[in-house]
Amino acid sequence: MTNKRRIFHLITSLNIGGTERFLLTVLKNLKSKYDFSVGYLKERGYTADEIEKIGITVQKFDFLSLVRYLKSFKPEILHTHLYRANIIGRIAGRVAKLPAVISSQRSIDGWKNRFHSVIDGATSIYCDLVIANSAAAADILAKREKVPSNKIEIVYNGQEEFAPSKEALLPVLTVGYVGRLHKEKGVYLLPEIAKALSMKKPEFRFVIIGDGPELGNIRSKINSYGLKNNISFLGWQENRGKIYSEFDVLILPSEEESFPQALLESFAYGVPAVASDVGGVREILEDGKNGFLVKKGDVSGYAAGILAIAENNYCYRHFSANALAKASEYSVEKMIRSVDSIYERFLR
Template identity: 30%
Template sequence: MMNVLVVTDKLDMGGAENYFCKLENKLSHPEIDFYYAAAEGELCVNLQNKKKFSNLSRKNHLHNLWILRRIIKENYIGIFHANSLRMVFYGLVLKWFMKEKLHIFYTKHNVTMLEKYLPLVFRKILNRFIKRIIAVSEFEKFQLIDLGIESRKIKTIYNGVDLQQFAYQRKKNQIPQKIGILARISKEKNQGFFLEVADACRHHPDLIFYIAGDGPDYQSIHQQIINLGIQDKVRMIGAVHTPEKFLRKMDVLLVTSHREVFPMVVLESMAVGTPIISINRGGINEAIENGKNGYLLHEHSKQEFCHKIEDLLSNDLKRLQFIKEARKKVETAFSLQKMIQYTLDEYSLVLNEKKVNSSNDKKMRKSFKHY
C-alpha cells in the first residue's frame, strides 16, 4: 500500500494554492488514498475532501512537523508531494527523523531565494533528496537543467484549466471597452507599467482600465493613479474570488510582469475568450503564439502596448481569430484532465516501482527458504 500526502504553505489566493485545490478536488486512483495539509486561507472554501485535509499553522513549524508526522505514520504515506520549497524542507526533516522510505515530489511554481542566492545548495538538495520534480513549463524545466538539476528527475506538467468553470463566452459589443489586469499587486507583477499604458491611451475616451487583485503595493499603485491624473480611466476593484467572471467582462487582458514562470491567468483568459497582450516572459510563449492567438511583446513599451490594444479592438476578424485559436489551444494542451492524469502517472511510477521491489523481495525469501 502506498498513499500520497499533498502539502502547501497556505490557502491564500495564488497559483500554487489553486494548483493544490485542483489536486484536492480531482485526484483519484483505485490503489492510492490521498491526504492534504495546508494552513487555512480564503481558498479553503474550494476544498471538497475535508475529511482528508489537515490544518497547518502559518508560523509554528514544530507543530506542523508533528501533524505531518502523524499523517505519514497513520496513513502509510509513501509520497510527500510538496508545493513549495518550505514544504520540501519539512519533507526532508520528516524523512530523516522518521527513518521512513518517503519519496519527496516537488512541484516548482516560482523562483526561490535559495536557487537565486545559493544555487549550489539548491542543486545538491534537489539532485540528492527529491524523487521527482514537476515543472509547470518547459521554460522552468530548462532553467532547472541549466542549474545542474538532473533532467531525468524533471517532468513538465502544465497547470490545467477547468474548462467548465472557465467556459467560453461570446463577447457583446460594449462601450466603454474594458482593459484588465488580474494579478497580485506587487513590483514583480508590474501594475505600475499597466498604469503607464492607461496613461498612454488617455486619448481613447472609450477605454477603461481595471486592476483586479490585492497585495503589498496596493496603496502605491492607488497613489500613482492620482499622480498621473487618470482617476477617470482606471478602476481598482480589489481581490477577485471568481476570476472567470472578471475575465469574461474584460475585452482585453494585459500581462505586464517583470518576471514570470507560467501564469495561470493567461490560460484562464484564453479559455473564456478574452484576448491577451502579454510581455514575453518565462513560459508564456508556450501558450501564446504571437499573432496567432494573442500578442507577445519583448519590451515594456507603453506605446507598443497601446498600439496593440487599438489594433485588437478595431479589427474584428483578428480579434475573433485570436479568441478561437486561444480556446482551441487550451482545450488541446492545458485541460485540467490532462494535468491530473499526468500527475497520477508520476505517482504510478513509484507505485509500480514498489510493486516490482516487493515481488523481488518475495522471490528472494522463497529462494532462501529453498536453501
C-alpha cells in the same frame, strides 16, 4: 478503515495563487482515489478553508512536528509545493524514510540568490521527481538548480471551464488584469499603461482583479493621472468566468512567469492577451496570433499591443478564436491524468 493509498501534500502557505489552485484542483479530482492530507509551514490562508470544505485535513507544521507526523501517518508519497516546503519536505521525508518524495516547481523564482539555488539543488537528491509546469521552469531547474534532467517532468496547468470565442469588441474597450498585486507581476506598470492608452483612446476601461502590497501605489498613481473614473478595482474574485466575459483584452506585464494561469483562463473565455515575453509565456501566447508578446517593461509596447488587438471586430474575432483554440489544449482532465500517472508510477 480506508484502503486508499496515502499521499501527503506539504506547501509553504495556503494563500491565493497558482500553486495553491493547482493543489486544490488535484485534491478535488483525486480525493476519491487517494487518502490525502495537507500540511503548511507559514500562513494558513483562504485555500486552507477550501481544502477543508472537501473533507481533507489541513495542519500547520514545523520541521520536528512534520517528521513526527510523517513517521506516524506513513504516507507512501510526500508531494511538496513552493520553495520552503520543497527544501524542508525533502529533508523531513529523508529523515522519516518515506518511499517517495515529489516536489513541484511552478514559478521562475527570480528572487533566488546563489545560496537558495545551491540548497535547492543539493536537497533534490532527496526527492524522486520534480514536476515543472512549463518548459521554462524545467530549464531553470536543470541549469540553475542543477537538478538532473531525468528527475524533471513537465505537467502543464489545466483549465476547467471554456466559453465560445468572442464575435465583437465591447462598446467601450475594456482591459483586464488578474493576479496578485506584487512587484514581480509588473503591476506597478498598470497606471503607466493606462496613461499611455488614454492618450490614444480616451474612452476605455481598466479592470483590476487581485490584491496585494502594490494596491495603494497603483491607486495613488491612477488618481494622479486623472484616470480614476476609467479604472475599477474589484479585489480578488474566486469565480472569474463572468468577469473574463467582460474583458476585451488581458494585460500581463509580469517581470517573471512560468506558465501563467490567468493567461490560460483568459484564453479559455476567448480573451486575447498582451503579455511580457518572459519565462514560459510564449509556450501558450503566440505572438500576432492570440495576442502580442512585449519586451518586459515596455509601456508603449503594451499599449500598442492592446490597440492592435482592438483595431476592429474582424481582427478581434481572429485573436479570440485563436486564444480559445490554444486554451483547449490545456484541460484539467489532461493535467489530472498526468499527475495521477505520476502517483501510480511511484505506488507500484
